[in-house]
Amino acid sequence: MEKYDYLVVGAGLFGATFAYEAAKRGKHVKVIEKRPHIAGNIYTKEVDGIQVHQYGAHIFHTSNKKVWDYVNQFAEFNRYTNSPVANYKGEMYNLPFxxxxxxxxxxxxxxxxxxxxxxxxxxxxxxxxxxxxxxxxxxxxxxxxxxxxxxxxxxxxxxxxxxxxxxxxIRRLPVRLTYDNNYFNDSYQGIPMGGYTQIVEKMLASDLIDVAVNTDFYDHKDEFLESAQKIVFTGPIDQFFDYQLGELQYRSLRFETEEKSVGNYQGNAVINYTDAATPYTRVIEHKHFEFGKGDKDKTIVTREYPADWHRGDEPYYPVNNQENNQLYAKYQQLAAKQPNVIFGGRLGQYRYYNMDQVIAAALKTVDKEFSD
Ligand code: FAD
Structure with missing residues (x-):
């Protein structure tokens, strides 16, 4: 097999940021992704002119100017301000409190x-x-x-x-004594006009980067391990070690997406259903992320159902309780014995990362990797 400098497992934001920076430094990179598309959970797909967030609503927000400037190289952001509304048995309340x-x-x-x-x-x-x-x-x-x-x-x-x-x-609950529905306190926020996928596409566009989707690391693990001098692994860390110390826990989600023959279904991008009887937590109306852009007589909505996680399900949220964090610390000790494997991202580092934190973490890894 061809010798790459780096094999990046997972074409999400962490893997793509690393690959982009490595290629910029003249390194030859192979990126493999088990899903049929790049971009991991920030993947958006255009349907009827509407950018559909396939893995749940994603709003970019940060107070880190370096990260904001960095991500703006790859897309132009609009002025979207996250202002979710809660529906409790038909009573509508603005959030945050x-x-x-x-x-x-x-x-x-x-x-x-x-x-x-x-x-x-x-x-x-x-x-x-x-x-x-x-x-x-x-x-x-x-x-x-x-x-x-x-x-x-x-x-x-x-x-x-x-x-x-x-x-x-719940350590604290933000209570805002102003009439301000902006959910985040960050200095910068927005949605990339034309969706998130373009960001990862541009990151992976270098001639020095080869990308293979529909490619699972475990299908040819030994060959992949031989294919590069170093591995950047952004899948679940416990799976990499064959769950030898036990399984880390996650929460999962199920998405139900539906096209509706109305121009404007709920009047907001995000409505939280805060009663116990409604089985879903949120309904996303994607076109509102770009102020109604797309087919004027159609809209696309997604209901988000939280779900228990079992091995084989998509692991969306790490459950960072004491027990899991202790188990993760033991996996980190195993990881330290693998100097040619860098574990990164929300699954590799078993941490709930927002997009800006993933970029910051990837850039930190890049600094460490290329400073010697
Ligand atoms: P991922 O995007 O998960 O990428 C890892 C990739 O590795 C995946 O594509 C996976 O398929 C691939 N992979 C795993 N195992 C293998 C294997 N064996 N072989 C090949 N490929 C493999 N952040 C925000 O900043 N704002 C938000 O509003 C926001 N909303 C969110 C809503 C939801 C529902 C979720 C789940 C997350 C949200 N996030 C949000 C967080 C954001 O999605 C993450 O920060 C970011 O996507 C993490 O990037 P990553 O590269 O670490 O992981």
């Missing part, structure tokens, strides 16, 4: 009135130490907001009762 939410919930108009109401509600837990997520949320924000906007959503997300979930999951 802000003056619009409090006004809708309690009829209050000023920050002082809202604070007084929150304080009154928090009295329920006065003097008590929260023993679980439910008590923690009530101690931070009170029962009304907990019951309508936190309980059902969180229980669906974790597949567990809030009284059985540990308190530490």
């Amino acid at each position: 802000n003056m619009n939410t409090f006004s809708e919930m309690w009829g209050v108009r000023t920050p002082a009135e809202a604070l007084a109401k929150i304080d009154e509600q928090r009295q329920e837990m006065a003097g008590k130490t929260p023993q679980n997520l439910e008590e923690q949320a009530i101690s931070l924000i009170g029962r009304d907001i907990y019951e309508k906007l936190i309980k059902g959503y969180t229980e669906k997300q974790w597949g567990q009762k809030a009284t059985e979930l540990p308190a530490f999951i």
Whole structure:
């Protein structure tokens, strides 16, 4: 087999950033991807002129100017501002919790009135130490907001009762005493006009990079290990070591996508369903990420269903509890004995990374790799 400088396993954002930087330094790179497309979970596909986020809503946000400038080399971003709306049994509330939410919930108009109401509600837990997520949320924000906007959503997300979930999951709840529906506090945010896939396409466009999709590392593991001097592995770290120390846990998701014959179905890109009875957590209407661009009489919506994860399912979210983190630390010790393999990305490093953090982590890896 041909000798590459690097074999990158996984054509997601981590693998692509590494491959791009390695090629820039004259290195010959092979990228293999088991899915039929590049870009990993940020993959977007155009349908009826609408960029459909195939693996859930992706909004780029960061306060890291270096990362923002970096990603802007590969796409032009619009001024999209994430402002999700919650639907609780037909009652609509703005998120994150802000003056619009409090006004809708309690009829209050000023920050002082809202604070007084929150304080009154928090009295329920006065003097008590929260023993679980439910008590923690009530101690931070009170029962009304907990019951309508936190309980059902969180229980669906974790597949567990809030009284059985540990308190530490919610360390703090951002409460904003202004009429500002911007979900993120970051300095920069937006959606790449024309979708995310182009970013990874451009990263992988070099003549020094060969890309093979529909190619699973484990189908020809020994050959792949021989094919390059070094491996950058962005799949699950426990799988790489054949689960020899045990299995890391993940949460999974199921997406149901549907085309609707209306121009505007829900009036917002993201609506969270915060009641317990609705089985999905969010409905995404993709065209709103680009302000209605696309077919004016059609729209595409995706319902997101949280799901338990079993080996073979798509591992979307690492479950970073103490037990899993300890197991991951043991896998890291095994990884340290493999100097020719670099583990990266949200599966290789078993960490919930946003896109900006993945780019930052990949650039850090590049610095380390090429500084000698
Ligand atoms: P991935 O994108 O998962 O890439 C890893 C790739 O490796 C995959 O394509 C996989 O198929 C491939 N692979 C695995 N095993 C093998 C193998 N054996 N052989 C070959 N290929 C293999 N971030 C934000 O900043 N903003 C958001 O709004 C946001 N929303 C999100 C919503 C959801 C539902 C999810 C799941 C994530 C969201 N993220 C968001 C996080 C974002 O998706 C990640 O930060 C980013 O995609 C991680 O890139 P990665 O390269 O580490 O992993």
